[in-house]
Amino acid sequence: xxxxxxxxxxxxxxxxxxxxxxxxxxxxxxxxxxxxxxxxxxxxxxxxxxxxxxxxxxxxxxxxxxxxxxxxxxxxxxxxxxxxxxxxxxxxxxxxxxxxxxxxxxxxxxxxxxxxxxxxxxxxxxxxxxxxxxxxxxxxxxxxxxxxxxxxxxxxxxxxxxxxxxxxxxxxxxxxxxxxxxxxxxxxxxxxxxxxxxxxxxxxxxxxxxxxxxxxxxxxxxxxxxxxxxxxxxxxxxxxxxxxxxxxxxxxxxxxxxxxxxxxxxxxxxxxxxxxxxxxxxxxxxxxxxxxxxxxxxxxxxxxxxxxxxxxxxxxxxxxxxxxxxxxxxxxxxxxxxxxxxxxxxxxxxxxxxxxxxxxxxxxxxxxxxxxxxxxxxxxx
Amino acid sequence: xxxxxxxxxxxxxxxxxxxxxxxxxxxxxxxxxxxxxxxxxxxxxxxxxxxxxxxxxxxxxxxxxxxxxxxxxxxxxxxxxxxxxxxxxxxxxxxxxxxxxxxxxxxxxxxxxxxxxxxxxxxxxxxxxxxxxxxxxxxxxxxxxxxxxxxxxxxxxxxxxxxxxxxxxxxxxxxxxxxxxxxxxxxxxxxxxxxxxxxxxxxxxxxxxxxxxxxxxxxxxxxxxxxxxxxxxxxxxxxxxxxxxxxxxxxxxxxxxxxxxxxxxxxxxxxxxxxxxxxxxxxxxxxxxxxxxxxxxxxxxxxxxxxxxxxxxxxxxxxxxxxxxxxxxxxxxxxxxxxxxxxxxxxxxxxxxxx
Numbered sequence: 147x148x149x150x151x152x153x154x155x156x157x158x159x160x161x162x163x164x165x166x167x168x169x170x171x172x173x174x175x176x177x178x179x180x181x182x183x184x185x186x187x188x189x190x191x192x193x194x195x196x197x198x199x200x201x202x203x204x205x206x207x208x209x210x211x212x213x214x215x216x217x218x219x220x221x222x223x224x225x226x227x228x229x230x231x232x233x234x235x236x237x238x239x240x241x242x243x244x245x246x247x248x249x250x251x252x253x254x255x256x257x258x259x260x261x262x263x264x265x266x267x268x269x270x271x272x273x274x275x276x277x278x279x280x281x282x283x284x285x286x287x288x289x290x291x292x293x294x295x296x297x298x299x300x301x302x303x304x305x306x307x308x309x310x311x312x313x314x315x316x317x318x319x320x321x322x323x324x325x326x327x328x329x330x331x332x333x334x335x336x337x338x339x340x341x342x343x344x345x346x347x348x349x350x351x352x353x354x355x356x357x358x359x360x361x362x363x364x365x366x367x368x369x370x371x372x373x374x375x376x377x378x379x380x381x382x383x384x385x386x387x388x389x390x391x392x393x394x395x396x397x398x399x400x401x402x403x404x405x406x407x408x409x410x411x412x413x414x415x416x417x418x419x420x421x422x423x424x425x426x427x428x429x430x431x432x433x434x435x436x437x438x439x440x441x442x443x444x445x446x447x448x449x450x451x452x453x454x455x456x457x458x459x460x461x462x463x464x465x466x467x468x469x470x471x472x473x474x475x476x477x478x479x480x481x482x483x484x485x486x487x488x489x490x491x492x493x494x495x496x497x498x499x500x501x502x503x504x505x506x507x508x509x510x511x512x513x514x515x516x517x518x519x520x521x522x523x524x525x526x527x
Numbered sequence: 528x529x530x531x532x533x534x535x536x537x538x539x540x541x542x543x544x545x546x547x548x549x550x551x552x553x554x555x556x557x558x559x560x561x562x563x564x565x566x567x568x569x570x571x572x573x574x575x576x577x578x579x580x581x582x583x584x585x586x587x588x589x590x591x592x593x594x595x596x597x598x599x600x601x602x603x604x605x606x607x608x609x610x611x612x613x614x615x616x617x618x619x620x621x622x623x624x625x626x627x628x629x630x631x632x633x634x635x636x637x638x639x640x641x642x643x644x645x646x647x648x649x650x651x652x653x654x655x656x657x658x659x660x661x662x663x664x665x666x667x668x669x670x671x672x673x674x675x676x677x678x679x680x681x682x683x684x685x686x687x688x689x690x691x692x693x694x695x696x697x698x699x700x701x702x703x704x705x706x707x708x709x710x711x712x713x714x715x716x717x718x719x720x721x722x723x724x725x726x727x728x729x730x731x732x733x734x735x736x737x738x739x740x741x742x743x744x745x746x747x748x749x750x751x752x753x754x755x756x757x758x759x760x761x762x763x764x765x766x767x768x769x770x771x772x773x774x775x776x777x778x779x780x781x782x783x784x785x786x787x788x789x790x791x792x793x794x795x796x797x798x799x800x801x802x803x804x805x806x807x808x809x810x811x812x813x814x815x816x817x818x819x820x821x822x823x824x825x826x827x828x829x830x831x832x833x834x835x836x837x838x839x840x841x842x843x844x845x846x847x848x849x850x851x852x853x854x855x856x857x858x859x860x861x862x863x864x865x866x867x868x869x870x871x872x873x874x875x876x877x878x879x880x881x882x
Contacts, residue, residue, distance in 0.1 A: 188671040241651055243583075297859040300867075302583065302651055303799060304858060306792050307851035314848035322842065433662075439655050476670040478784075481663025488656045492648040 207468030216349030222460025229441030244305025246435025252412025255282025283412015291404025355417025568794025574763025584657030586791025592771025600624025616684030636764025
């Protein structure tokens with residue numbers, strides 16, 4: 147088939163790229179439906195129509211009202227930011243499992259500054275707190291980057307370890323130095339964030355973080371595909387040896403990429419704590435950092451793809467509440483769906499063969515070839 | 528002795544060692560109990576990574592097994608007679624729970640094996656999928672099942688050592704701590720020793736190491752790389768199954784959502800710290816949980832004097848973070864480097880036979 151140009155060509159490419167993710171989503175929904183029917187006797191008696199009730203409630207909760215839509219966006223924005231943090235890592239040949247830790251480090255640093263500036267003007271407190279969050283995340287991303295560049299320690303292991311270190315760090319700071327004293331504080335948490343709490347821009351809960359996430363997508367796209375740095379990141383990701391031969395410095399690019407990933411995940415943490423939670427608990431229960439891996443894979447590590455994937459996962463999380471209250475299906479169903487979507491994406495060769503899809507090889511696997519295959523190569527660096 | 532305490536740093540270290548050694552018998556039981564699931568998880572990782580497959584899904588496999596063990600034992604307790612074998616608290620329902628947990632974890636491992644060996648998907652993504660799926664499915668089913676508040680099937684009992692062993696001077700407590708465990712704990716101890724011997728002294732061990740380090744060379748001398756990898760990964764799942772079952776039918780007797788709480792990742796850390804050997808991983812698991820034991824002992828019985836001030840001055844969270852920090856340091860090669868099997872993470876592609 148000859149390549150079409152203009153809008154038709156763009157459409158062809160979009161279809162080729164989106165085909166497999168869409169099929170994976172449909173297959174996951176089918177799997178979910180089977181699971182729902184099989185487990186329906188445990189919910190409210192045998193009910194073969196449960197999938198329809200459940201999925202309808204899920205969709206209604208996510209898109210059925212203005213509040214639902216805003217909720218979708220609120221849930222999606224940290225996923226998009228953290229998804230970019232994982233996705234840019236993929237482009238640079240790095241598997242960033244540490245978005246969770248970078249998210250927490252960002253949230254923690256943002257909180258420290260926000261609490262310190264609690265009586266300052268919002269015009270000062272907000273930008274400084276967000277900046278602190280980005281710096282915190284950057285630092286947490288810099289560590290595994292530097293370790294990989296200079297000692298060869300694989301980032302998959304170091305970022306997993308740093309995730310747990312971050313949990314303890316948050317617990318120490320929040321239950322110690324930053325523990326709140328106000329009347330609202332009934333467990334180990336900080337006082338409410340006042341001055342630095344992000345203004346609402348849309349609906350009941352749509353805070354400024356939505357705009358930041360929306361801004362981050364084009365910036366990340368420009369950075370990756372239109373800037374010299376992005377070209378270097380992608381070259382190092384595709385072939386570090388070729389990059390070195392071309393006069394680039396893979397070590398520094400690795401550190402830069404990881405730091406950039408950390409910065410984005412830290413921003414996600416900052417907006418979440420300043421805009422959504424508005425205080426910081428000592429044990430911050432979130433799975434954003436892990437969901438972000440799924441978002442980045444579903445979005446094929448491309449900023450636009452990550453935006454759509456983040457919106458989808460955000461919608462599922464926003465609708466899960468209504469699904470639980472209306473159809474009595476536990477919210478954990480959403481986690482199952484996310485995992486199954488990933489499963490079909492990972493098994494793309496099999497899906498392609500079974501369904502006889504012949505689209506261009508735009509798979510996640512091709513992006514990732516240099517990532518986990520380097521796992522055993524620490525010594526040879 | 529008192530004179531040594533005068534010298535600042537050395538004095539502190541000596542004081543610390545004395546404190547640690549005197550406190551150790553007191554909390555050694557907790558250390559071994561906490562180390563058991565971690566060591567078992569490490570054995571799962573060991574079976575995978577030594578034959579060249581990354582497994583970051585140990586956490587998910589353990590969580591699945593923990594849930595299945597509890598659920599299957601509970602169902603069996605409702606349907607079957609409660610036959611007591613009169614040994615270590617082993618009853619028919621618990622035995623069924625244990626076998627179901629092992630089967631479930633092996634099934635999850637089989638999916639991991641299929642994705643990473645046959646489909647040649649990214650092995651780290653496969654592990655991530657297992658982790659996300661396990662949290663979702665166990666949380667989902669647990670919520671539905673716990674609405675009907677099913678009866679618990681109880682749990683295995685620890686082995687009570689004969690008095691003449693526990694009463695041995697100086698080392699009696701050591702036997703007591705190591706061997707005073709339930710059937711799963713004992714299985715773990717035996718497996719660690721057996722796998723260590725097999726790895727370096729048997730045909731299977733040699734082949735596994737060959738497949739993990741240089742699969743192409745292994746294939747040239749007639750080893751079926753694909754088959755060996757499948758077998759090891761699926762067998763490794765059995766250890767994750769034991770680890771999960773330990774949490775719900777030996778250490779405790781109930782399931783809670785996300786109850787593995789990062790143990791699968793500590794197991795990965797222990798494997799790395801133990802340089803990919805069973806004994807090393809077991810030692811690392813003990814060392815890691817000792818830091819938790821130390822935290823507890825400092826909280827309840829802090830030493831006196833300068834050492835006490837120093838130890839209580841360290842945030843308690845530091846002890847919890849210690850295993851992870853140590854792993855990073857070891858991996859970075861600052862203190863004795865730990866190196867992974869060379870072929871870990873690479874799917875093996877057979878050279879085409881048609882040519």
